[in-house]
Amino acid sequence: xxxxxxxxxxxxxxxxxxxxxxxxxxxxxxxxxxxxxxxxxxxxxxxxxxxxxxxxxxxxxxxxxxxxxxxxxxxxxxxxxxxxxxxxxxxxxxxxxxxxxxxxxxxxxxxxxxxxxxxxxxxxxxxxxxxxxxxxxxxxxxxxxxxxxxxxxxxxxxxxxxxxxxxxxxxxxxxxxxxxxxxxxxxxxxxxxxxxxxxxxxxxxx
Numbered sequence: 001x002x003x004x005x006x007x008x009x010x011x012x013x014x015x016x017x018x019x020x021x022x023x024x025x026x027x028x029x030x031x032x033x034x035x036x037x038x039x040x041x042x043x044x045x046x047x048x049x050x051x052x053x054x055x056x057x058x059x060x061x062x063x064x065x066x067x068x069x070x071x072x073x074x075x076x077x078x079x080x081x082x083x084x085x086x087x088x089x090x091x092x093x094x095x096x097x098x099x100x101x102x103x104x105x106x107x108x109x110x111x112x113x114x115x116x117x118x119x120x121x122x123x124x125x126x127x128x129x130x131x132x133x134x135x136x137x138x139x140x141x142x143x144x145x146x147x148x149x150x151x152x153x154x155x156x157x158x159x160x161x162x163x164x165x166x167x168x169x170x171x172x173x174x175x176x177x178x179x180x181x182x183x184x185x186x187x188x189x190x191x192x193x194x195x196x197x198x199x200x201x202x203x204x205x206x
Contacts, residue, residue, distance in 0.1 A: 020136065021068065027129045027150070028064040031057045034125050041118040047110035048103045049160045049179040050118055052096040056156065056183070057122075059092050060149045067146055082144075082198035086191040089149070093187030100180040109173045115164035123157035130154050144197060148190040156183045 035057035042050030063085045130150040136143045159179040166175025 023129075023132045023136075024064050024068050024146070026132065027146070028061055028068070030125050030129055031061040031064065034122055035061060038118055038122060041114055045111035045114035045118075047115050047160075047163075047176050048096075048099050049163050049176045049183065050110075050115055052092075052099065052180045052183050053119075053122060053153070053156055053160060055092060055095070056149075056153060056187070059088050060153065062088065063149055064146065067143075076202060079198040079201040082194050082201075085149075086194040086198065089187045089191035089194065093184040093191065096180055096184035096187065100177045100184065103173060103177045103180070109171055110167055110176050112164045112168035115167065115176070116161055119157050119160035119164060123154060123161065126150060126153040126157055144194065148193060152183075152186045152190050155186060159183065 035054050038050050038054035038057060042048075042052075042054050066081050066085060069081070130147075130153070133147050133150050136147060156179075159182055163175040163179035166178075167173065
């Protein structure tokens with residue numbers, strides 16, 4: 001986020017595979033639905049970790065739409081799309097860092113029960129998507145960006161559930177803010193992975 005696509009498929013073959021497109025559509029619909037659920041729950045629970053995860057779902061929905069749009073195009077165009085997705089991942093990470101920093105100064109303790117329930121629901125959704133995308137994890141930068149998004153989301157959901165336990169046990173907001181910060185770090189790290197591979201693919205096409 002320049003490996004060969006797994007399962008013996010070339011990147012071109014995988015891109016022309018209807019299964020790839022179906023997986024992307026499934027991921028797009030799941031992420032759009034979860035954005036709606038999490039943003040409402042995050043605001044209601046005053047949880048920055050849930051709000052951050054909701055925005056991540058929204059960003060992923062846009063990324064899956066981009067991937068569907070460029071799936072049949074040449075490698076250079078897919079790499080350019082991956083650069084755009086890397087930029088959105090970076091912007092998300094920086095926003096979450098800023099939100100967490102503000103929360104340390106002015107935030108209150110979120111509602112732990114809501115965090116736990118919604119975090120568990122989001123984990124189920126993201127694990128389902130990640131399992132479907134696993135076979136495409138070593139494709140081109142565009143495919144890899146999709147896999148990295150799903151992988152980071154699942155990790156983030158586990159962290160949100162851990163934060164819910166921390167908030168419940170301490171009555172403080174720092175576990176929620178700590179998880180939001182970790183999620184921001186994952187987004188920034190993932191964006192750098194995607195950026196490096198996409199730049200390499202563009203250079204190879206010159």
